[in-house]
Amino acid sequence: MGTPRIVAEHGADQMHRRKSASWLATTLNPMSNDVKIPSELLPRDGRFGAGPSRVRDEQIQAIVDAQPQVMGTSHRQAPVKDLVGDVRRMLAELYSLPEGYEVILGNGGSTSFWDAAAFSLVETRAQHCEFGEFGSKFTEVTRTAPHLQDPDVITASAGDIATPVARKGIDVYAWPHNETSTGAMAPVARPEGADAGALTVVDGTSAAGGLALDPTQVDVYYFAPQKSFGADGGLWFALMSPAAIARIEKIAASGRYIPATLNLATAVDNSRKNQTYNTPALAPLVMMRNQLEWMLANGGMEFTTARTRESSSRLYAWADRTAQVEAFVTNPSARSHVVVTVDLTPSVEVNSLISILRAHGVVDIDPYRKLGRNQIRVGTFPSVDPDDVTALTRCLDWLLEKQLL
Ligand SMILES: *Cc1c(COP(=O)(O)O)cnc(C)c1O
Numbered sequence: 001m002g003t004p005r006i007v008a009e010h011g012a013d014q015m016h017r018r019k020s021a022s023w024l025a026t027t028l029n030p031m032s033n034d035v036k037i038p039s040e041l042l043p044r045d046g047r048f049g050a051g052p053s054r055v056r057d058e059q060i061q062a063i064v065d066a067q068p069q070v071m072g073t074s075h076r077q078a079p080v081k082d083l084v085g086d087v088r089r090m091l092a093e094l095y096s097l098p099e100g101y102e103v104i105l106g107n108g109g110s111t112s113f114w115d116a117a118a119f120s121l122v123e124t125r126a127q128h129c130e131f132g133e134f135g136s137k138f139t140e141v142t143r144t145a146p147h148l149q150d151p152d153v154i155t156a157s158a159g160d161i162a163t164p165v166a167r168k169g170i171d172v173y174a175w176p177h178n179e180t181s182t183g184a185m186a187p188v189a190r191p192e193g194a195d196a197g198a199l200t201v202v203d204g205t206s207a208a209g210g211l212a213l214d215p216t217q218v219d220v221y222y223f224a225p226q227k228s229f230g231a232d233g234g235l236w237f238a239l240m241s242p243a244a245i246a247r248i249e250k251i252a253a254s255g256r257y258i259p260a261t262l263n264l265a266t267a268v269d270n271s272r273k274n275q276t277y278n279t280p281a282l283a284p285l286v287m288m289r290n291q292l293e294w295m296l297a298n299g300g301m302e303f304t305t306a307r308t309r310e311s312s313s314r315l316y317a318w319a320d321r322t323a324q325v326e327a328f329v330t331n332p333s334a335r336s337h338v339v340v341t342v343d344l345t346p347s348v349e350v351n352s353l354i355s356i357l358r359a360h361g362v363v364d365i366d367p368y369r370k371l372g373r374n375q376i377r378v379g380t381f382p383s384v385d386p387d388d389v390t391a392l393t394r395c396l397d398w399l400l401e402k403q404l405l
Contacts, residue, residue, distance in 0.1 A: 129156075
């Protein structure tokens, strides 16, 4: 008896929610249902999310083309192992990896990588630079890990950046290359004067593929596929130096308790065989391979970084010339090329603006929820056409000019 009742209630609840959502939209903004942005102003593709982000049509076609040779087949056999091998080889090529660096991968996305890093990379004490949500999440992981000392934390307020400072006893320096929650990007350079053997472990989740990197400055550069690579989430990738791999092996041999799925020594062993410890999702690997082919065919990182610089600069220029808008990140060199945040003057109802655009298929420009600002946040990853960014600014101009908010 219980089950059908729950189903019925669930159904009613869904309907109620749908009704109340439209009620809310009309109450907050009586015009939103009537506002019609001229279709010639709209971007060709309206996906501007900071992750998951725009997927190119060719990536979806690549999944169709991988049927039936790859999709639905064993990850322990050649077709899937070749796919993993292609992705690893092309990532090494994209980053011109120095001798001895390896591309390692595993399941669970960047958030799982933080746990894995706390078990397999940090020996005693990490230093974290915190200037937004993602940096602080990794800090929380090493702070609560019972086998590690409390981390050293360098903070900057949202919209600014913090950079590492060499200190005795720190064996991992960690910071995000691009803080996705605020749209601030930080330099990637080894801190001068660090203890011999200290590792730099950089979160490249939203930066990888879209921001330039000198791989000699990092021991571990980890990321997930759902930002610049336009694939589905769920995996992590890490570019690792020989020193990082030596650290992983040393800790694995030390007798520390490490859960199997978070043991990076296991990930290294499996990656070298173009496998993962447990079953990976295959579609994101196919999407990732297609994206890497596209990036490399067009000129690699020079192509992708020029494109993200172009897209983002169009938004910053728009913010500069528009009275109601201001770039959130004040330091120009910290203004991200891949995630652009702009504040709107309080008289502009950003929630209505976002919902009007959503009704026109222009989606996911919401600010990071915990930042709580009257702001839009726009993903300008390599898959985004700079002309679509220009179209977005035209739509925003049209809405601001019409004072329909
Ligand atoms: C998106 C993001 C993450 C989280 O990635 P998941 O794959 O969802 O775990 C971590 N760090 C940064 C900088 C991100 O942008």
